[in-house]
Amino acid sequence: MITASHNKVTDNGVKIADPSGGMLTQEWEPFADAIANSPTPQHFVQLIDEFVKKENIRFDGVRSAKILLGRDTRPSGESLLEAAKQGVYSIVGATAIDMGILTTPQLHWMVRARNKDMKATELDYFEQLSSSFRFLIDLTPNQIKMSKTDDKLIVDGANGVGGEKLEVLKKMLNSMDIEIRNSGKEGGVLNEGVGADYVQKEKVVPQGFQLKDVGIRCASLDGDADRLVYFSVQSNNTSKIDLVDGDKILSLFALFIKEQLSILKMEGDDHVDENYEARLGVVQTAYANGASTDYFRQLGLEVVFTPTGVKYLHEKAAEYDIGIYFEANGHGTILFSESFLTWLNARNNELSSKSKGSEQQKAVLRLLAVSNLINQAVGDALSGLLLVEAILQYKGWSIHNWSELYHDLPSRQLKVKVVDRTAVVTANAETVVVRPPLIQEAINVEVAKYPQGRSFIRPSGTEDVIRVYAEASIQEAADSLANSVAKLADQFLGFGNSG
Ligand SMILES: CC(=O)N[C@H]1[C@@H](OP(=O)(O)O)O[C@H](CO)[C@@H](O)[C@@H]1O
Ligand SMILES: [Mg+2]
Secondary structure (H helix, E strand, O other): OEOOOOOOOOOOOEOOEOOOOOEOOHHHHHHHHHHHOOOOHHHHHHHHHHHHHHOOOOOOOOOOEEEEEEEOOOOOHHHHHHHHHHHHHOOOOEEEEEEEEOOHHHHHHHHHHHHOOOOOOHHHHHHHHHHHHHHHHHOOOOOOOOOOHHHEEEEEOOOOHHHHHHHHHHHHOOOOEEEEEOOOOOOOOOOOOOOHHHHHHHOEOOOOOOHHHOOOEEEEEOOOOOOEEEEEEOOOOOOEEEEEOHHHHHHHHHHHHHHHHHHHHOOOOOOHHHOOOOOEEEEEOOOOOHHHHHHHHHOOOEEEEOOOOHHHHHHHHOOOOEEEEEOOOOOEEEEEOHHHHHHHHHHHHHHHHHOOOOHHHHHHHHHHHHHHHOOOOOOOHHHHHHHHHHHHHHHOOOHHHHHOOOOOOOEEEEEEOOOOHHHOEEEOOOOEEEEOOOHHHHHHHHHOOOOOOEEEEEEOOOOOOEEEEEEOOOHHHHHHHHHHHHHHHHHHHOOOOOO
């Protein structure tokens, strides 16, 4: 997949899906780094040669391979895709299939579907999403109807591929009132003052949104449509927004799934022992707002933490019957285990004959529809958006009702330039620094000064900086805690420090 996601239009890059449709296996990352940085063509060929031997890959044309290629709307994508094609065809037995302009999650979905012998074209993707969405909507309790303003959704497409794909989906969902802005056709620049990354980091309205949008439910996709956040325009200050971030999308999903599981568990006449104790897990990173974690614990849900980066969250979520993960920035999905899906299908058949149309059967059908709607390969803004919309309709909620599930603790993020960011070694899902010595003790002293204080530092995986995160009961306190901890990072690791 040729894309640089939420980054500038002049940047470009590559994301690689493995045969399962998930992300490239972590063991192959050092190899990917090495070939990307190989200084000469000879060196490049040598690296491939060594890797092929090490991994025992048959490289003699006996085994054939098909490689699906896709790109986002970046102008440089066209020639880069051509180069990728030539690379693929330089290997005996390998064929490249150009899937054209796609969102990143669409390509992952297609790889997964093809390797499971399922229908795997772009049209199949749209049909699966739209039909499972309609199915879910049909299972909405009759008494629930939204008020007029709540029918409408406005989506910021980041001037990228997501907007144009949503246009296609919209036509297949004629019941939905969606207005798509920043679809790239109006002349705006990709990710410039628009998109999920901008909205979530800056907490301001994207271009093209204004006063008349106050009170309306709005959503924002990133440049390759694998991130999604919601927001509403504040009435008192039209450049500010009320952000409904990945943590809150996670909360809405977890609440809905938990409700359906409890309906399933209700004692039917004779079914007590046929209840399957589905393991539901919520996966977050240290950047998740502390108020969201408290909310999950109040709901009695199991919450686990992993290091930053969706590959870690995804892997953890896959350990549950239903694993839900999200980063605060809006990347996440819900994973269903094969064994749980088999059980759900069997339960559906059984209920069809014994108590067709019962609340329990509806809950089973809803869970099955969610598993078809939400992308099982990676986080997908389009499928996530349809699930949010279906759940809000089911609950008869406005974006305001949703946003009120809990109140975010004020937080602040800072970056600190240091001599060598790899000098920082963390543990416990990046919440504790174990090296250099003594800095963690100093951070603890600062944190203890603030009610509901929490702070951690970690080296960024994508930029040459140390990231500082702090939260506390009021904004001034979160700012001040972040500043003190940033100062500590500078003292221990900064340019003024020789050791
Ligand atoms: C605090 C933060 O937002 N970190 C981002 C950022 O990683 P860093 O390792 O923090 O640079 O980029 C990652 C890739 O897009 C994303 O998964 C992650 O959430
Ligand atoms: Mg992205």
